[in-house]
Amino acid sequence: MQNKSKIKQLVKNNCASYLGDKHGFSNYCCWKDGSCVFFDNENPLPSCRYFENGVLPTDEKLEREYMLERNMHVERQIAKPKVNCKKCGTTFEANSNRQHYCGKCDENNKKDKAKLRMRKMRRKQA
Ligand SMILES: [Zn+2]
Known part of the structure; x- marks a missing residue:
């Protein structure tokens, strides 16, 4: 793994879990609660979820290399804000800050709005 030294550097500098020499490790x-996997020379493709989620995204180029090496999805999912639906309370991932309703309720809202519009139109005509 050619980017191993870069990863080690990133761990040393940025990983909040990395404490250096401690507790006999x-x-x-x-x-x-043990040695950092990236400093294990026996392991050709070490991986660490903590590192992937919290540290690796700070270095986009390295992240891409890392993901490719492990056949992971190269496209990192952009973290979507978790929102509670204003109507039914379900937690869902919002696509935008303006989204306040889950997919289901959003659809129902649209239908309701369409109905309202129809009602208003009818009222005007009457
Ligand atoms: Zn809902």
Whole structure:
């Protein structure tokens, strides 16, 4: 793995779980409660979820290399804000800040609005 030294550097500099030499471990990781996987030379393709989610995204180029090496999805999902639907309370991932209703309720709202519009039109005509 050619980017291993870059990853180690990133871990050392940015990983909140990486504590260096501690508790009798070298490269101690408090998340794993053991040595950081990226400093294990036996492991050709180490991976760490904490690192992938919290540290790796700070270096886009390295992230791409890392993902490719592991056949992971290269396109990182953009973290969507989690919102509670104003109508039914379901938690859903909003596509925009203006989205306040889950897919189902959003559809129902549209139908309601269409109905309202029809009603108003009819009232005007009457
Ligand atoms: Zn809803």
